[in-house]
Amino acid sequence: MSSPFSMNLFTVFILLLLGSSYAQLSTDFYSKSCPNVFSAVRAAVQSAIAREKRIGASLLRLHFHDCFVNGCDGSILLDDIGSFIGEKNALPNRNSARGFDVVDNIKSAVERVCPGVVSCADALTIAARDSVVILGGPTWNVKLGRRDARTASQSAANTNIPPPTSNLPNLISSFQAQGLSARDMVALSGAHTIGLARCTSFRNRIYNETNIAATFARTRQGNCPRTPGTGDNNLAPLDLQTPTTFDNNYYKNLIVQSGLLHSDQQLFNGGSTDFQVRSYSNNPSTFNADFVAAMIKMGDIRPLTGSNGEIRRNCRRTN
Ligand code: HEM
Ligand SMILES: *[C@@H]1O[C@H](CO)[C@@H](O)[C@H](O)[C@H]1NC(C)=O
Numbered sequence: 001m002s003s004p005f006s007m008n009l010f011t012v013f014i015l016l017l018l019g020s021s022y023a024q025l026s027t028d029f030y031s032k033s034c035p036n037v038f039s040a041v042r043a044a045v046q047s048a049i050a051r052e053k054r055i056g057a058s059l060l061r062l063h064f065h066d067c068f069v070n071g072c073d074g075s076i077l078l079d080d081i082g083s084f085i086g087e088k089n090a091l092p093n094r095n096s097a098r099g100f101d102v103v104d105n106i107k108s109a110v111e112r113v114c115p116g117v118v119s120c121a122d123a124l125t126i127a128a129r130d131s132v133v134i135l136g137g138p139t140w141n142v143k144l145g146r147r148d149a150r151t152a153s154q155s156a157a158n159t160n161i162p163p164p165t166s167n168l169p170n171l172i173s174s175f176q177a178q179g180l181s182a183r184d185m186v187a188l189s190g191a192h193t194i195g196l197a198r199c200t201s202f203r204n205r206i207y208n209e210t211n212i213a214a215t216f217a218r219t220r221q222g223n224c225p226r227t228p229g230t231g232d233n234n235l236a237p238l239d240l241q242t243p244t245t246f247d248n249n250y251y252k253n254l255i256v257q258s259g260l261l262h263s264d265q266q267l268f269n270g271g272s273t274d275f276q277v278r279s280y281s282n283n284p285s286t287f288n289a290d291f292v293a294a295m296i297k298m299g300d301i302r303p304l305t306g307s308n309g310e311i312r313r314n315c316r317r318t319n
Pocket of ligand 1: 054056057058059060061064095096097098162163164165166171185188189191192194195196197198199201238261263
């Protein structure tokens with residue numbers, strides 16, 4: 001006999017499931033509450049890139065560094081304020097992560113069209129997609145519905161975001177720890193088709209490594225002095241051919257031993273991922289398809305949904 005009591009228990013169970021573990025992101029999350037979110041973000045990203053092309057790369061990287069630390073929850077955007085310690089001064093971010101002022105502009109534009117509705121985490125996800133598209137890469141529908149964290153973790157940022165000194169097994173395991181495969185890792189690394197790196201991130205490679213093209217090493221040495229502490233912040237393009245265009249040249253560089261970072265060249269160094277680098281270097285549409293699939297997977301990392309977290313008014317601080 002199905003008593004009202006067992007019925008209620010069942011209903012409660014289903015509601016709990018829906019409310020927590022089964023809360024899902026969706027592409028139409030704001031279709032009623034903020035249909036103009038896409039045009040607002042897009043215009044702000046477009047004008048930022050018109051001022052400085054590199055900013056597209058910086059926004060894409062912020063989304064990556066957000067997602068790898070307790071999920072895509074806007075945690076990287078929180079400032080260190082008083083006793084609150086955020087992620088901006090974690091090693092992978094300090095003197096390196098940038099674009100926070102542009103995220104503020106994007107959030108302001110979104111607040112103007114629908115106040116209090118769109119999370120910073122979602123705005124950053126859309127901005128990362130728009131950056132790729134504006135710089136000539138593929139497009140896709142972003143999944144939305146993330147909410148913003150009230151916490152951040154400097155230590156998790158230090159632990160979870162792989163350093164440029166990583167070897168191939170390190171890279172594979174740090175992506176595996178986020179539920180991403182080795183194949184996803186190689187595809188997402190194609191993001192290094194845009195943007196710049198500091199001398200301190202590649203100095204050891206251009207002076208000490210042997211799996212590097214000699215002319216390329218010499219070129220990079222020209223603006224990155226050997227002595228640590230000198231010219232540490234001098235910049236060089238991650239993709240020596242087309243640093244402001246999203247294409248597959250990153251992989252072509254790897255094949256001729258012209259990856260800038262030690263970690264880049266690890267993807268083509270006689271190991272298990274060589275075949276994938278070759279495939280992407282010959283076939284931009286395969287790269288684009290895999291990059292899109294992996295970006296969607298990365299955007300799905302442990303989001304706060306439902307009534308967890310909050311919709312931050314200011315991306316730099318909790319409400
Ligand atoms: C595979 C492991 C990865 C490592 C070890 C790595 C490491 C780095 C390093 C060291 C820099 C230069 C930072 C500096 O010198 O200031 C950099 C820049 C960059 N990274 Fe990665 N990265 C990885 C994966 C990714 C992924 C998955 C994305 C995005 C999907 C990404 C996007 C970028 C972009 C766009 C830049 C240039 C940023 C700018 O110019 O402001 N990276 N990365
Ligand atoms: C090259 O390697 C040596 C030995 O590990 C190290 O002491 C030196 O700092 C490295 N040089 C650069 C420019 O990183």
